[in-house]
Every structure is written in structure tokens, then in C-alpha cells.
Amino acid sequence: MRNISDIIEQHLKMILQQSKNGLIEIQRSELADKFQCVPSQINYVISTRFTTEKGYLVESKRGGGGYIRIRKVEILRSKNLYSLLMDMIGDEMSQSQAEDMVGRLQEEEIISHREAQIMRxxxxxxxxxxxxxxxxxxxxxxxxAMITQIFMHG
Structure with missing residues (x-):
């Protein structure tokens, strides 16, 4: 059985796919009520499953009329993407950040399943x-080094 985080993630991805502009605005409290969980559970799902490495931009406005805005960012094959990925990698990278990036490259069909497994x-x-x-x-x-090889020889 899927846990509540998986269910919330799937719900958000579904409404994001259905949105005309690849953008959704949600209220944390309304979503928490819908799934009968605490608002911090919503924060957890958004902060771990909707990361920049996975291709999402998240904005949050706190307060009474607060909302969370999630936008799916489309990847375009270009030098700009190469630069963006290099900036995202920085000087240090956790395993989860790296795996998220590999997953996004695979999802966008920039790398194959086999290449993703090798990178992981x-x-x-x-x-x-x-x-x-x-x-x-x-x-x-x-x-x-791997990203450079993909973009210089891919």
C-alpha cells in the first residue's frame, strides 16, 4: 500500500499535468484537510519530491492567504541546460540530489535507463x-564529468 506522501505526490503531479500552463497554486491547509494530514506533511512532500533537480520550481507564500506555487520546468537541450546543470551541481552534491538529477535526465530522455543505472x-x-x-x-x-560527456558527445 502506498503511503500518504506517495498519494499526495501523485495528486499534485496529476493536477499539474492537467493545468494548461504547467503551474498550480495550492493552499497547504486545504490540501492537508483533503488528505487528513498535518500541513507539515504537505511541506515534506513538496520539499522532497518537487525539487529543482527533479525539474520543479516551488514558491511559497506564508500567512492567511498563503499558497504554494509549483511549476514544472521544461528542459531544452542546449548549452544553457549544460550550464544550468553545472551550476546545480556546484562544489558538493548529496546522493539524493545527484539521483534526482539523473532521474530527470532519464525522464527527459537525455540519457537511457542503462546510462542512468551506471551513473547511479x-x-x-x-x-x-x-x-x-x-x-x-x-x-x-x-x-x-558525466554531464560533460553527455553534452559534449551525446
Whole structure:
């Protein structure tokens, strides 16, 4: 059985797909009421499942009339995408951030399923068995090298 986070994520993705402009605005409290959960559960789903690496922009306005705006960002194959990915990688990258990026590249058919599996293996904390800070820096270097290969030779 799926957990409440999965159900909320699927609901948000469904209404996002149905939106004409790839943008939705939701009220945290209304969504929490709909799914009979606490608003922090909604925050958790949005902060973990609708990340920049997964291709979403999220804006939040707090307060009485507060809302959360989620926008699906379309990827265009270009030098701009290459630069954007390099900026997102930065000097350090966690395993989850890297896996989200790999997942998005696969979803956009920039890489194949097999290439995604190879990339995930190379960035795994099981393979990069160093102290966290060293591991995250090394993962960023590896991701930059792989992304460069994809865009320069892909």
C-alpha cells in the first residue's frame, strides 16, 4: 500500500499535468484537510519530491492567504541546460540530489535507463565510501564529468 506522501505526490503531479500552463497554486491547509494530514506533511512532500533537480520550481507564500506555487520546468537541450546543470551541481552534491538529477535526465530522455543505472552506481555512497564532506565533493566532480560527456558527445 502506498503511503500518504506517495498519494499526495501523485495528486499534485496529476493536477499539474492537467493545468494548461504547467503551474498550480495550492493552499497547504486545504490540501492537508483533503488528505487528513498535518500541513507539515504537505511541506515534506513538496520539499522532497518537487525539487529543482527533479525539474520543479516551488514558491511559497506564508500567512492567511498563503499558497504554494509549483511549476514544472521544461528542459531544452542546449548549452544553457549544460550550464544550468553545472551550476546545480556546484562544489558538493548529496546522493539524493545527484539521483534526482539523473532521474530527470532519464525522464527527459537525455540519457537511457542503462546510462542512468551506471551513473547511479558511480555516485552511490556505497562506492564513494569516504567521509561525507569528501564524498559529496567527489560526487560533484564525478557528476560534472558525466554531464560533460553527455553534452559534449551525446
Amino acid at each position: 552506481a558511480a555516485i552511490s555512497r556505497d562506492v564513494l565510501s569516504f567521509q561525507v564532506q569528501i564524498r559529496d565533493k567527489l560526487r560533484a566532480v564525478i557528476m560534472r
